[in-house]
Amino acid sequence: MLSCRSLLSRAIKKKKKSKNKNKKSASRKHESPPHQLQELEDVEDEDTEEGFSLKSSARSHSHGVQPLGNFFCNPGSINSRNTGLGSLQLLSDELVLDVLGFLDATHLGVLATVSKSFCVFTNHEPLWRNLVLDNLKGEFLFNGLWKSTYIAACYPSFDVENIGVFGCLRIRDFYSDYLFQSWLCANLEMKPEWLGRDNIIRKKGISVEEFVLNFEEPNKPVLLEGCLDSWVALEKWDRDYLVNVSGNVQFSVGPVEMRLEDYFRYSDQVKEERPLYLFDPKFAQKVPILGSEFEVPVYFREDLFSVLGNERPDYRWVIIGPAGSGSSFHIDPNSTSAWNAVIKGSKKWVLFPPDVVPPGVHPSPDGAEVACPVSIIEWFMNFYGATKNWKKRPIECICKAGEVIFVPNGWWHLVINLEESIAITQNYVSRRNLLNVLDFLKRPNASTLVSGTRDRVNLHDKFKNAIETSFPGTIDQLMQKAEEKKAEEKKPSFWDSVTDSKVGAFKFSF
């Protein structure tokens, strides 16, 4: 997944300080330790754009960085971004950060002393996040900032208590859309208007036949209520229980493996654009009791990849993340369909059908890469509005604990956790999408497209042969049915043929 940042060149109004400061600023002040008071005053000066509200935990690590639009509206001001970068000022912010990404912690630290501008760039938290993840893997105890987490782990005698984002430096005249937007996206609340639309079909207690006929066959999403009622997980799974049963087991969290307790310590404090997300395909092997506390809902029990035994691609995941974490726009692997069951918390879903690429999303022609905004919140901020007039409006919903969403194959979807959430998801192949999956696995660039398995190129033949062995004749039958359906769709109905001839007649008479 590639990411691209869209520009935010609009001026953000400064709010005048007055006695009538809004409640949020006042309470923020209250909650903060004394060493942050000075920084908080800065935030009150440079609050956010109209219509957006900051998370109550938002601290001043906007560090006074302002969007470029403010520079153009302030005649006579200088942009310390440029003066402090010297001849490197010609580089875009992304490029400066890319170059800094090659430096180790010591060199970043030294460079930070060169100028105010270098101080801002070298303290960009994602640089320190990469240093932590590359060097410490999952063996870190997060302490509020990635920079201090790194320093605390590598230099235990160093007092990291007072490491602010910029130490004691006050930044007031640094303008950068890129850095401002990164801060804003990390600190924005979801707007109510992003959550209000709920147009998914909800069903409770439908039969498997109804599900197949009305949703799986026509490849349409549906939200299913009440089908997790027998799950032990629904009753038992919370932080304490999961930490208890998992002990020192490590789970996949982005590029690293972490103990659950350490992950929760991180997710309690995190304020970043793209929080690390726990997404583990081996959880049931690692902690078998977890695998025994849920069962596949009745609608999704046909699971043809199971013919591959241990060679099947990854297919089920436990997903845990704080508010703001989630999955940016993608289509599920190997043309599979999926179900996603929320055990704790809630998730906002936005889904587009296979023939509609969502705004702000740019897949490569072969589908192997997708460029989209850096973060989910950035997509909402810059592209959600466009969906009102989009070719086809998306399907949207909030999926709450105890509910399951069916994600049909080929549908684009984005998900953001509205609160800390725990979920199970499973990707599957039934007879309704077997031919799609086989076609997908046979594509010429299968070596880059196929995922979740080591042997990507041979998966098609292995799967096809295993299906022929376990369910002889099934593929042929499905192909024949598909041909008949196609022919049926092509055949004009009586009414079509009548109206066609009318159109023809009119054409002639003109």
Ligand SMILES: O=C(O)CCC(=O)C(=O)O
């Ligand atoms: O973050 C989530 O729960 C959604 C996961 C998802 O989209 C997927 O597994 O394809």
